[in-house]
Amino acid sequence: MITVNINGKEIKLEKAVTVLEAARSAGIKIPTLCWHEQLEKYGGCRLCLVEVEKMPRLQTACTLMVTDGMAVRTETEAIADVRRGILEFLLINHPLDCPYCDKAGECELQDLVEKYGPTTGRFKEKKRRVTENLQDPVIVRNMERCVMCTRCVRMCEGVQGASAIGVIDRGGHSHIEPFSGNRYNCEYCGNCVSVCPVGAIMSRLHRHSYRPWQVKENIETVCPYCAVGCTVIAQVRDDVIKRVVPRIGSPVNNGMLCSRGRFGYEFVGDPERLTSPMVRKNGVLEETTWEEAIGLVAKKLAEIKDRNGGDAIAGIASPRCTNEDNYVFQKFMRAVIGTNNIDSTARMGYAGAQAFIENIFGQGATGNIISGLSNSDTVLVAGGDPTTINPILGLQIRACSRKGGNVLTIGHVRGLRNFSPVELTPGGGRETALLERIVSELVSRKGLPGSNTILESRIKTVVDAAGAGKADVSEKDYPDFIGKLTASGTPAVVIGKDLLQSAGSGYKLFLLCAINYLINGRLYLLSDHANEQGMLDMGCAPDLLPGYRPVGYAEFRKRYENAWKTKISERPGLNIFEMIEAAGKGDLKAMYVMGENTVFNLPDGANVEASMRKLEFLVVQDLFLTETARLADVVLPALGWGEKDGTFTNMERRIQRVRKTVNRAGMEDWRIIAEISKNMSFGMNYAGSEAVFEEITKISPLHRDLTYDEIAAGNVIYPYKGEPLRGAVGEIPLNKPETASDGKITLGIDRVLFHSGTLSRKSPALVKMYSESVARMDPGTAGALSLKDGDMVRISSKSHSIELRLSVDGEVEPSVVLVPNIFEGKGALSLAGNILDPVLKAPAVCATEVTVESVGKVSS
Amino acid sequence: MDIKDIMFSQAAIKEIEEIRAKYPTARAALLPALYVAQREFGWLSPEAYEAVSEILGVPKAIARGVGTFYAMYKNRPMGRNVVQLCTNVSCMILGAERLVDFLKNKYGLEPGGTTPDNRFSLVIMECIGACGTAPAMLINDDFYENLTEKYIDEILEKYR
Ligand code: SF4
Ligand code: SF4
Numbered sequence A: 001m002i003t004v005n006i007n008g009k010e011i012k013l014e015k016a017v018t019v020l021e022a023a024r025s026a027g028i029k030i031p032t033l034c035w036h037e038q039l040e041k042y043g044g045c046r047l048c049l050v051e052v053e054k055m056p057r058l059q060t061a062c063t064l065m066v067t068d069g070m071a072v073r074t075e076t077e078a079i080a081d082v083r084r085g086i087l088e089f090l091l092i093n094h095p096l097d098c099p100y101c102d103k104a105g106e107c108e109l110q111d112l113v114e115k116y117g118p119t120t121g122r123f124k125e126k127k128r129r130v131t132e133n134l135q136d137p138v139i140v141r142n143m144e145r146c147v148m149c150t151r152c153v154r155m156c157e158g159v160q161g162a163s164a165i166g167v168i169d170r171g172g173h174s175h176i177e178p179f180s181g182n183r184y185n186c187e188y189c190g191n192c193v194s195v196c197p198v199g200a201i202m203s204r205l206h207r208h209s210y211r212p213w214q215v216k217e218n219i220e221t222v223c224p225y226c227a228v229g230c231t232v233i234a235q236v237r238d239d240v241i242k243r244v245v246p247r248i249g250s251p252v253n254n255g256m257l258c259s260r261g262r263f264g265y266e267f268v269g270d271p272e273r274l275t276s277p278m279v280r281k282n283g284v285l286e287e288t289t290w291e292e293a294i295g296l297v298a299k300k301l302a303e304i305k306d307r308n309g310g311d312a313i314a315g316i317a318s319p320r321c322t323n324e325d326n327y328v329f330q331k332f333m334r335a336v337i338g339t340n341n342i343d344s345t346a347r348m349g350y351a352g353a354q355a356f357i358e359n360i361f362g363q364g365a366t367g368n369i370i371s372g373l374s375n376s377d378t379v380l381v382a383g384g385d386p387t388t389i390n391p392i393l394g395l396q397i398r399a400c401s402r403k404g405g406n407v408l409t410i411g412h413v414r415g416l417r418n419f420s421p422v423e424l425t426p427g428g429g430r431e432t433a434l435l436e437r438i439v440s441e442l443v444s445r446k447g448l449p450g451s452n453t454i455l456e457s458r459i460k461t462v463v464d465a466a467g468a469g470k471a472d473v474s475e476k477d478y479p480d481f482i483g484k485l486t487a488s489g490t491p492a493v494v495i496g497k498d499l500l501q502s503a504g505s506g507y508k509l510f511l512l513c514a515i516n517y518l519i520n521g522r523l524y525l526l527s528d529h530a531n532e533q534g535m536l537d538m539g540c541a542p543d544l545l546p547g548y549r550p551v552g553y554a555e556f557r558k559r560y561e562n563a564w565k566t567k568i569s570e571r572p573g574l575n576i577f578e579m580i581e582a583a584g585k586g587d588l589k590a591m592y593v594m595g596e597n598t599v600f601n602l603p604d605g606a607n608v609e610a611s612m613r614k615l616e617f618l619v620v621q622d623l624f625l626t627e628t629a630r631l632a633d634v635v636l637p638a639l640g641w642g643e644k645d646g647t648f649t650n651m652e653r654r655i656q657r658v659r660k661t662v663n664r665a666g667m668e669d670w671r672i673i674a675e676i677s678k679n680m681s682f683g684m685n686y687a688g689s690e691a692v693f694e695e696i697t698k699i700s701p702l703h704r705d706l707t708y709d710e711i712a713a714g715n716v717i718y719p720y721k722g723e724p725l726r727g728a729v730g731e732i733p734l735n736k737p738e739t740a741s742d743g744k745i746t747l748g749i750d751r752v753l754f755h756s757g758t759l760s761r762k763s764p765a766l767v768k769m770y771s772e773s774v775a776r777m778d779p780g781t782a783g784a785l786s787l788k789d790g791d792m793v794r795i796s797s798k799s800h801s802i803e804l805r806l807s808v809d810g811e812v813e814p815s816v817v818l819v820p821n822i823f824e825g826k827g828a829l830s831l832a833g834n835i836l837d838p839v840l841k842a843p844a845v846c847a848t849e850v851t852v853e854s855v856g857k858v859s860s
Numbered sequence B: 001m002d003i004k005d006i007m008f009s010q011a012a013i014k015e016i017e018e019i020r021a022k023y024p025t026a027r028a029a030l031l032p033a034l035y036v037a038q039r040e041f042g043w044l045s046p047e048a049y050e051a052v053s054e055i056l057g058v059p060k061a062i063a064r065g066v067g068t069f070y071a072m073y074k075n076r077p078m079g080r081n082v083v084q085l086c087t088n089v090s091c092m093i094l095g096a097e098r099l100v101d102f103l104k105n106k107y108g109l110e111p112g113g114t115t116p117d118n119r120f121s122l123v124i125m126e127c128i129g130a131c132g133t134a135p136a137m138l139i140n141d142d143f144y145e146n147l148t149e150k151y152i153d154e155i156l157e158k159y160r
């Protein structure tokens, strides 16, 4: 026990901390400027100077560690004098433009000067002049206001890991700049903006539009973009979100955000938002009343149900909608329509992979704590770049490396390239052989642990068949990679969608599970939708009821039937691909799509569109008139993120409150559905989203007894007991793919940090960061096709072709062309084929063969 | 192709890699590595920073921060020979200011400037540690002390 005396107050401490921390723990405030709780100690500004008994000079409280018996004074006349002096120096070059500066009101410098003075300055020479830099779309730099605390640089380098900015020049000329000197071209996380104590680095989104003290409400909610589920605070005034900031201390993102979470809020209130329901009349969508729209949907669905049976109708749920929305939607499909035809784009990999993994390792096997990654001694990454798919999770992997952990990657992972990764990059299509080889090697080095006999028998099959494995990897890195994997004590395995959407994905996933088993790791399954996990938990799957109870088991069904007071069909429904197929054949008559852009987000959009056009009746409920909504017979505008209450469940299975931030006329997705349901004589009367949640907690074994109040604390991870909730564990299907590697060019999905697709393309700031879809290809492959950087190219698959600008990029794998799926008419998925993996039932998007040719140049 | 291969000869890349091997961290190797780049190109262009940063694996913004902090690194193109004349206290007392004027009048060489024929650039330095034999200057890596106008004429003759 250490005892220190600060300003006459005795403070007892368990372990040595800094004087500043000791003081803060006792509620004593010491002024600081360069110190920030998210950053490493620095001791540069000297504002925290304090008197320490028996020490000759003033000491910086932010770096000095307490010792037993230390006596400290934090506010004396002498100290105030020194602080005043420091501030006078800081103001020498400061433009004193507070009336015009957006930071005024939350500026640490202003507050300090207000407290300690000086009221006048003695400096007679001219101030340094630097023009405000507005070359960047989202961040503005005003270096006259900079106090050189280097918080931004330490944030960018030490926490964000982007190292995009530095202190340039020296002395009075020093300033903060990105390498280019102009545009940042960085990760645009804006975390430098959050830590800058003054108005030197600021967001342009709310420039000169309000004062911090004019914010009426700080509403804590969850980021709408990815499955990390970062805590965000929406600052609202006059029903407009003025700014979104992170919360320090959040167990998910502790004060950090990525570009999407911080700058992607402008879609709320976008002028193109749908506000009125629309009904197709004489082939044209026309605005109408809610009454008419809802009445029509109820009538048509009832008609089709009577005529063709409930199974002629299908529903598509949304990983962007809340648990409440999705719960009510699947209940509607099951209880009112009488079908299990409910699915979602989680079928693009996440759902199948989750089921496969849980079948081996048990329910909730991938529900591991994100922040725990940084404490792993080894992180193995396969199938995608975590720093773009789930950026804040990516930061944890960077932190792991920084703390001395090993980062191992299968393939090149751009966002981790500066974090000493050990990379094994298999040549085209040889991923399987590489993974097999790793499994064999681990078995021979570590042996089989003996805890899962079924899995081990499968592993043996692989090892026996694999032979030496001919993965085309450089032998140089191989021993290092395998050695680190073998030696790891607290490993984690991170799996991305690229792997789940490649040829033979089920088999590769099995191999990764085998690796995970052999090293006793923790699994993380990346997901790029905020509530993909929650949506599945809610039973938005053709074979599973809320809480993953299989629909085929009568005793499970009974529970839900009792709760819903109706029969539930025992026939598992169609999955999303089967729905499209059935629609194309005319077997499916109607579809209800909630918050999903199927035409854009499923492979081969042209086929999806053609099939959906054959439907007798299509209802699309969304925020915008998407490619899919344009096909609809009835379009229902729903309230979106920021406009409604509810819950999201992140990839950790953390259930979090999503809150209304602005008031808009309209209904939540669930409420619209409940209204339709009432019109179909099935009463769904919920007072609000909380009432829906209450029903969920009664019915889903995962959510039992939870309440909104409990969730609000942010620490509710669903009560996972480890018992399998699905059908018998046992069967582990193995389906080894043919490895095709004949030098054909295949499609890859470029997961761009700044976008998620549907919502992000309506967020001007994100569009400014990345405004045009660009195809990327490695120099060798491009060269062989005589393509040059900047060329317009036509990329064609069997089904479709699109034209994009080409960027020649040495970090892309050979024989692959990477295309993002963001902007209308330019989506990668439009090219993709629809071949499903036999095990995961996910489409092998990344196995699509394409041709790439130059267009737009005058041919001679 | 990587920027390092565009910028540097294979020999220079190897040299930097050998420098890197001598230090515990990549960042520690930054100063000598930047010297190699400066020797190769005469100054540190954005591309030179990028190339060095690529070889060492140090973020380029950090490399540029280091290279703009120290006066010995040149962040503008320089003439073939760089005259670095000290005008700090001892040299000033012993007439360095006069030598500055002399260079300007006779050679058209302004502080911070380069002669039209690109033969010389002049950089005014702070104390270079030769106070006892002031005024003093460096030309490229060569050191000259006890300067007079006549002596400077003689020295400059040697640099073309
Ligand atoms: S926005 Fe993020 S990546 Fe860009 S400079 Fe700031 S901290 Fe660095
Ligand atoms: S820009 Fe802001 S955070 Fe960065 S050094 Fe200047 S004052 Fe500090």
Ligand code: SF4
Pocket: A223, A224, A225, A226, A227, A228, A229, A230, A253, A257, A258, A259, A260, A261, A262, A390, A391, A392, A393
């Ligand atoms: S990491 Fe995901 S949840 Fe967090 S801010 Fe970024 S997009 Fe939002």
Ligand code: FES
Pocket: A031, A032, A033, A034, A035, A042, A043, A044, A045, A046, A047, A048, A049, A060, A061, A062, A063
């Ligand atoms: S806060 Fe302690 S030196 Fe800056």
Ligand code: FES
Pocket: B086, B087, B088, B089, B090, B091, B092, B126, B127, B128, B129, B130, B131, B134, B135, B136
């Ligand atoms: S003052 Fe010129 S060398 Fe010291």
